[in-house]
Amino acid sequence: MPWSKIRPEHNEPDFAHDEDKSPRRLSYAEAVREALDQALSLDSRVFVMGQGVDDPAGMFGTTLNLHLKHGKERVFDTPLAENGLMGIAVGAAIGGMRPVYFHNRPDFLFLAMDQLVNHASKWYYMFGGAVNVPLVVWACIGRGWGSAAQHSQALQGLFLHIPGLKLVMPATCYDAKGLMLSAIADNNPVVIIEHRYNFRHNGHVPEEPYRVPIGIGAIRRKGNDVSLLAVSYMVTEAFHAALILEKEGIDCEVVDLRSLRPLDENLILSSAARTGRVVIADTGWKTGGVTAEVAALIVEKGFKSLKAPIKRVACPDVPTPAGYTLENAFYRGAEDIAAAARELIKDRK
Amino acid sequence: MLRIHRVQLRIESLYHLDEMKTPIHLCIGMEAIAVGVCANLEPRDYISSSHRSHGHYLAKGGDLKGLIAELYCRETGCSKGRGGSMHLVDASVGHMGSSSIVGGGIPIGTGLALSCRMKKEDRVSVVFFGDGAADEGVLYESVNFAILKQIPVVYIYENNQYSVCSHVSARQAGELIFHSVHQRLMKTDVVDGNNVLEVYEAARKAVKRARSGKGPSLIECRTYRIRGHAGAGSDEKLGYRSAEEIRSWEAKCPVSNFMAKLLREGIISNEEITDMEKMIDAEIDEAFRFAQESPLPKAEDVERYLFCE
DSSP states (O other), rough: OOTTTOOEEOOOOOOOOOOOOOOOOEEEEHHHHHHHEEEEHHHEEEEEEEETTTSTTTTTTTTHHHHHHHTTTTTOOSOOHHHHHHHHHHHHHHHHOOEEESSSSSSGGGGGGGIIIIIIHHHHHHTSOOOOOOOOEEEEESTTOOOOSSSSOHHHHHHHTSTTTTTOOOOOOOOHHHHHHHHHHSSSOOOEEEEGGGGEEEEEOOOOOOOOOOOOOOEOOOOSSEEEEEOOOOHHHHHHHHHHHHHHTTTEEEEEEOOOEETHHHHHHHHHHHSSOEEEEEEEESTHHHHHHHHOOOOOHHHOOOOOOOOOEEEEEOOOSSSSSHHHHHOOOOOHHHHHHHHHHOOOO | OHHHHHHHHHHHHHHGOSOOOSOOOOOOOOHHHHHHHHTTTOOOSEEOOOSSSSHHHHHTTHHHHHHHHHTTTTTTTTHHHHHHHOOOOGGGOOOOOOOTTTTTHHHHHHHHHHHHHTOOOOOOOOOOOETTGGSSSSHHHHHHHHHHHHEEEEEEOOOOOOEEEEEGTTOSSOOOSOOOSOOOEEEEEETTTHHHHHHHHHHHHHHHHHTTTEEEEEEEEEEEOOOOOOOOSSSSGGGSOOHHHHHHHHTOOOOHHHHHHHHHHTTTTTTHHHHHHHHHHHHHHHHHHHHHHHHOOOOGGTTSSOOOO
């Protein structure tokens, strides 16, 4: 799978869905693209901007040929000026438009942090509700094929820290579409962080427009022994871990957090209360990140239900190495999640 | 101008009472720019501005009571006491919020212009920024995009020569780079920012160009910050600029010079000026009374306005 191309290779795991599964399958990229296409068709305020959104690859396929259908005024390439263009998107949103600003990789959002963090996230609060910023910022975490330290950063922990930003990390093709449509309809700045490995999947995606509410997690597999709370691509890894553990007689629940801000506290706490044993898995670093925040939540509000210490599965606190032997050592997956769960269960009476 | 000037003086004279618990950045000596530009704008037109924004806010038609109540951090302030002096807003007259991150308003104002174009509205967007903001890369990014897309934006560069205590010559290698841009790409101008008629005329042409779809313009208004960077009173004692320099610019006061010109030309009488001052002062009295009597935001509302439903 060369770096510049990512194609759907297989179906996503047989996740539990809240609703009946559509027999129609789309790739992850097609699901995102369909959301954008429908939003552009349904709402004249929506536009899509970003470096390469009209190029022949169409941002991993998510924006492919949308400029041909909706015009170059509404789907346009941008200068490599992340902060300026983020501010321009903020201004357009304040002026009543609904921009969707695509970034190839979250690493480049660092260049736009002033406008995203100092401006977009604060505008509604700072002006006492006088002006709001309906803006969607999209970026896809790179992984593999030597992406290295500046094309693979999972920065959700940073964005999670910022009040006024909503933060969404889909794990399924269904959610990739439904959360995008919700983000576009939202009256606030919403950051969507995708993961390159999700793009290997095909999944159930209904054709009609639908929204997945931001702030509501989902149980992808019911279980009673251990709760595996996971984000984005780690939901797939957690699901595989649950299948491994099932053969060992350990019954895992897989919880897909879906949104990190707002976080579905009730779902997390109720799953933790049911099993008493929790593994939290994230695609990002451990320190000050998603696993830390979710663990703190459970300790603060659900401590009494815990039968064992919380386990965290996250990347070590080093920049991502390029070489594949070190890359393998850096990333965590199903085996690490399974090992963490076994640790929790070993003293089970 | 007279109104903006007198509002500034009143704020300054009461600031020591410590009832306005917010940083203030006075625009005394710079009144002509806000007024000369905004006189060309309709209420529907947008402006974006900076930490030094009292003048822009009032010139665009922002509510005076809302301004003063904001300085008093009241629930009735234009930003409901959440923004303070650096974050003013009055969306009803196209003032969509000012940023205190230097240069922060530049791309936002550019984006507002983009929204006008995309919605095919008869609106222009004016961006006020200072020489500190002219140091920032985001100015280059924004102006480049505005030229590229030919959007209806007017950049007003208020060169008051100082960023806090740092003179522009210590920060910039020469003239603003956009003056070197071919005039076919973007029309730029340099005017005496203390001469309201000069500012008005340059802005009139720029606004007309923007309104008729001829793209962005940039006007450098050369002026001077009479007071210190923040707070009330002169900062002469700090010694980073000479008393003579300050005096020489005080002599160029845009308000008194314009007033003298109007008197000289018989357009206005001393009596009319006195009447105007009385009227303005009564309005200011009323605004301060309103602010002082207004309720403060409640502690239980600290999380309100985080997200828009």
